[in-house]
Amino acid sequence: MLSEILDFLGSLHPLIVHLPIGIILLTIAIDVFMRNKNNSIQRVITMGWFFSFFSGLLAVLFGWFLGDNGYYLESQITIHRWSGVALVGVFFIIWILRYLNFRFSRSTNRSINMTAIFLLLVTGHYGGEMTHGQNYLFENLPYVKKKISVMSISEVKRSETDSIFVYEDLVYPVFEEKCMACHNQNQTYGGLNMSSFESIVKGGKSGAGIQKGSPFESLVYKRVSFPQNHPKFMPPTGVPLSYDQIAILEWWIDNGAERQMPVTLARKEPKIQRLMELQYGLDLREKSYLETLKLRTLSQNDLKALEDERYIWRFINPEESFLDVKFTAKKIQTPDLLNIQKVKENVTWLNLTDCMLNDDHLNYLSAFPNLTRLKIQRNQSVTDSGIEALKELKNLNELNLYGTRISDAAFISLGKIKSLKKLFVWNTLVTPGGIQSFIEQHPEVEVIGGL
Ligand code: HEC
Structure with a gap:
């Protein structure tokens, strides 16, 4: 029961964080732009710092519950967490000092405002990275070309489609990129270690990761194909698997999920063959006898x-x-x-x-x-x-x-x-x-x- 309440409060974090952001920006704007501040205006500013502190405190608290659920990478969360705490600390100190009628010099006041804005930017940026993915901000700048697909297959290999395997060359690199940070030998959330083929198949505490032949009984497939707002959707943070990645995973499991299944098997499935052509540049069409033949040239x-x-x-x-x-x-x-x-x-x-x-x-x-x-x-x-x-x-x-x-x-x-x-x-x-x-x-x- 308690953990459910904490989970609920945690889920309010992304909503609540916008309050202290708005309040502190407005407070600083009043401070900077109102030249002749009478007592009432000073009181409004002090109140602004108080409300920033109060809403900020809730945001930190809820954020703490959210971060504890294991869905975020420790490495990503650290800076966000501690700059958030520092920011709320600054709100608190300034509010108390103003409440006690402490008078700041002009330059000190300016430094305080700048520090608050700096911490706000840092916290906000790292928070955004966790929810929207690392390149979210820069990727969406106008005139920047988006990277469409991560192709891990080398040119040479691509021309020899017989030596490309579905698991090793298409499926595993996706797991490595999107799952391994939380599911490896040291960090096995849900009891699942995705660092080897055997351990992926075996799965975690709720059952088989991969049930050969049955995608819908394979937890690894089920979790990535849930609706994105489902609480069990994987990966819980960052960029989800793309349509073609999920389709190829499903097709691979459907066809027995063998480690050495060649991509050329996709010839039997025009849709998958087409995906491989578009996403990975793999030309799987069967070569005619003459195309495979190398004859000596005539003298x-x-x-x-x-x-x-x-x-x-x-x-x-x-x-x-x-x-x-x-x-x-x-x-x-x-x-x-x-x-x-x-x-x-x-x-x-x-x-x-x-x-x-x-x-x-x-x-x-x-x-x-x-x-x-x-x-x-x-x-x-x-x-x-x-x-x-x-x-x-x-x-x-x-x-x-x-x-x-x-x-x-x-x-x-x-x-x-x-x-x-x-x-x-x-x-x-x-x-x-x-x-x-x-x-x-x-x-x-x-x-x-x-x-
Ligand atoms: C940021 C961390 C994180 C990432 C990245 C991540 N997971 Fe998870 N995963 C978790 C946590 C935490 C749990 C345990 C809680 C739960 O079951 O939801 C979990 C549980 C699971 C389970 C259930 C295991 C069991 O038997 O209960 C599966 C399956 C799973 N993840 C698959 C994946 C797949 C596939 C990916 C990559 C597409 C992935 N995860 C990426 C954190 C992560």
Whole structure:
């Protein structure tokens, strides 16, 4: 009961403090600006010091109760507390001396006023810092750019998203900044020590800090997501956690709160992925096969293989290592294929449209490991048995077979190309039923059958 009353009085502190501030400023203003002070004015000034003292005393007393609840950092509170006490002491001494009709010289009087104002500024400033955060005053000056987000992830790490962990790189730095001052090995308010992963999970005297999989049973999450005026809201002073910090914390706990959970898991959750992109500059989009591939650049000698005028070719990346090669003559022969095998690592797109390609020729294509797009449409001699060789192509995304003589049997080989995304089979011998059953087994492949 008593502690509840004290808590209540403590909560009145921020209200009461404004009384002595107003009264002392008015009193000093009267003292400074009223030149000829008769007795009544002197009495008003003495009364002003008295009321400053009286309201100031209440403010100090209530402030003491408030500071005792553990919600403020000892290091922050000390200066505020003792300059407040000194200020009220000054109010008291001046009032008593004036009450006893002690006459101050002009210069002493001025020093007294200045001292009171100085102590007022110090006390007020440190009080404001505790309630509004350290940079409150300067941050809000016009023309000062606010710091938007604290990004603790280095440039280098940011480009290698596989090595970034949700807890270590996103969650823990927030705890360190906003909670650790009150929850560490030495200072464990509520029995909670937040200096290690294990002790955070374990929690304090009221239960688990983190209940893996259940944010709403995790005290650490509950406390930061209360409404800010809730008595149990954390952190009790200073700047609360931002929306993205709370959302990432919730998502992490929801997904098992593992210490080594990679941020790339956010790919499954577009909202979180977007937050990470905006707040931490993390680009989590999946890289395509080609983006992850580093190929050697070709020498002059290598390029000789392509000098054959029956081929046209170009580089498809600025680093000049991926080749797009097209055969342009009417009839292809085995030596043509052997020739471009000299740059087989680098051929990523290959176009052998309408050049009398046959099943035997297709065997040579399995030698191109980085082939991602292959066009062999309009070759009437390509049949199911030739397609078998293509299953060796581990990175093939797109395959154009329209106008060949393949049938439903080709789908067996085609189903073995795990990387396949797009397949053109119109104007062949495949049946709508064959396409249908292939799509059912391989929903990831887009099949262009049509007419
Ligand atoms: C200025 C000091 C201070 C800061 C900063 C602070 N806390 Fe607290 N915390 C306390 C005090 C005092 C208590 C005990 C009273 C209570 O339960 O409200 C407490 C209690 C808790 C409890 C309940 C422990 C239990 O089992 O009873 C949790 C959970 C908690 N804090 C989480 C946090 C988190 C998370 C942060 C950072 C976002 C944080 N605190 C920052 C002072 C602080």
